[in-house]
Amino acid sequence: MTSEQNKTFDLSASFKAYDVRGIVGESITSHIVESVGAAFVDTLGLAGETVLVGGDMRPSSPEFIKAFADGAARRGANVQLLDLISTDELYYACGALNAAGATFTASHNPAEYNGIKMSKAGAQPISSETGLKEIQALAEKYLNSGSIPAADVQGKISTRDVLKDYSEYLRSLVDLNGSRPLKIVVDAGNGMAGLTTPAVLGDQLLPALPFEIIPLYFELDGSFPNHPANPLEPENLRDLQAAVIEHGADIGLAFDGDADRCFVIDEKGEPVSPSAITGMVARREIARAQAAGEETPVIIHNLLTSRAVPELVATDGGRAVRTRVGHSFIKAVMAEEGAVFGGEHSAHFYFRDFWNADTGMLAAMHVLAALGEQDGPLSELGRQYEPYVSSGEINSEIEDKAGAIERVRADFDGEDVDVDTMDGSTFTAKDGSWWFNLRPSNTEPFLRLNAEAKDVATMEKVRDRVLALVRA
Template identity: 35%
Template structure:
């Protein structure tokens, strides 16, 4: 909201989603305008809508739909993880989907993610077009709706049946899951039980206030999960985020596994069956990903960070697998979407067929010293300008860079990347090298150059 009380659409529309604080940036009136803008953009096609467990979700869903039905027919599938909305769009043959969610943000936030069925995500220039439509919409002048709304119950059971048909466990496993009071508590525990696993579920009850911890799976929020995995002698643990598109894994010793190493476990399993298959990864993943995928006979494809870019690349390249350092995992088996529940079931399948423990699988993978996503505060209106300054400066220095997302400085024995977050007012630095000494050199250089650029030096 601007000082004059008007909605700042430029603030809430991000590169590949819409997010804001409910009642401040994002109101029911704003949601109606956004719904009508999407309806205009989609030219009256069919849309499936779902929401996560946030307190404001029902109000925003109703307001969004009131705008959508100005031109579109809408199918509401209720409270579901985001991957189930992708599943529903494909299963129910809908042209597009819109999820009411703010993913891992704090409870007062909410927002919208949108996609076009199997044609990929809605982002970039398309989001700018929708934003501009929304600015010009007066909800009082929408007239009589040309579309209608129907509810589709049972999509969770349909999804459970679908993914269960794709998983085969060869032995019973002991699993601990933390569903973070989010949507995965409605889905994951039942599938594990149907597959014959013993599962202990922490923070299972859906609660949009997220009383246990923020709905983001990371070391700071998964302490209880780590302890329970060890205490119950579990084969592994899994922590999901609030809307179910991420899964962070814990080995039997209580150690958190970085997302790019988990990706290599999935890659080994898939490429043993499909030599020559394509694996998509993002540019902050370890250089071990490219090396290991090639060693396994696969084709590694690098892409910029973000689920929209990875998912679109998965579809466009007909890739078998995709992954991010942040533990988003994408599978051709489930329409190329990032699905935390399916990822956890797939890991269970891999473990059930092996005599190795999860910690032993991880220990056998190539690993290098690294720093992952150190955040440096930088205002939204400056962060991309700062990245452009750094890009120009590195070019002036004569350094080798990759510029598909932020600026990545590449040297023979390491790399460092600086990129502006698409969802927060920060610039992030990640780095990796073959030695600790080289890692420190690259990271310190990046911090020094970032501080200079932010000061305008």
């Protein structure tokens, strides 16, 4: 018995809306994780069923994998240890094997963090609205009682490697054999893409593709010695941008720590926006679905994605559906609509053929296919999908966020502007020349601005006007 067991446990600091995340040794420990594993099995009724457990390269992941497995087996589940996996490998395994599972990762968070992403069978997401709160409550009960009761029939623990099956499955979805030769720099950020890239795009497990891969930071190291594994921050792309120029590469790919998000750099070292990637992949998925007889394929995009995306979808004969920001919303609407593909401004990309789950690697493969089937450079290809100018996300630290939004609303009142409140407040000029969204952060004193316009001057004028009102 540890000293931990002499206190009352409250796991609300680490249980978030969609996953568990905390500081190792403080809000997430092996003792806590064991109880979460037991609660996972009980809440989802998994006694006698298979539960898949893996983790990323963080130093605490092996210990946590074992603890979760022990808790799950104690409550009667048969656990298969997947060992080192990317988050989309978990989704693959949960989908292909029709089993529930969990992976230990804190995605792009710093080294002192770890966490748990959990999934139901078929890669269905678990959120606070679909079981996570119940798992938390039961885990707290076990922790506070000091023990996890043993099931009548305890489960067995075995191992399973899914990397080759995952790689073969992705290759079955996008044929890259006919691509022209491409030189690709991949920055794995010392994260899980260092394992998955050689397996999927290289010749480690499968026949070689017509690619030369130049690896950056492929060594799995959860201390992130080179830069944080968060490509959303521009400074974390600088090494990749420099390497693309240095090697004369055709494209650069950057993955986050658990490799479920992918960012793209063109041959000039310039980022290709996630909205442009969404458009590029949407075009390919619409064409593929139509070729299979689907009349009007559905594409999902969140409300911060460029207006170019729904315009392209309409032009190509698809139907675009706009959603709130956040993967639980996207996945739910993907399922409701039978959508073939979904994209977010944050570089999460979702595929019907991947159980509506997000996978950075599959999105990267679509981009490589689009680039490799034509002769032009990525900068020219990408420009077709970026007709507008975006401000990017700008945060303002504001205590009275509602008051700031009201100032903006009052200032634009009477102008030819539509306002909707699906997620924050989106203001759209009726002539289509610009739009912007103001969203309050749920966890920080930030008001987030995203603006887009037909040209730089208009975007800057709208951006500066809104920021002056917000920060008044």
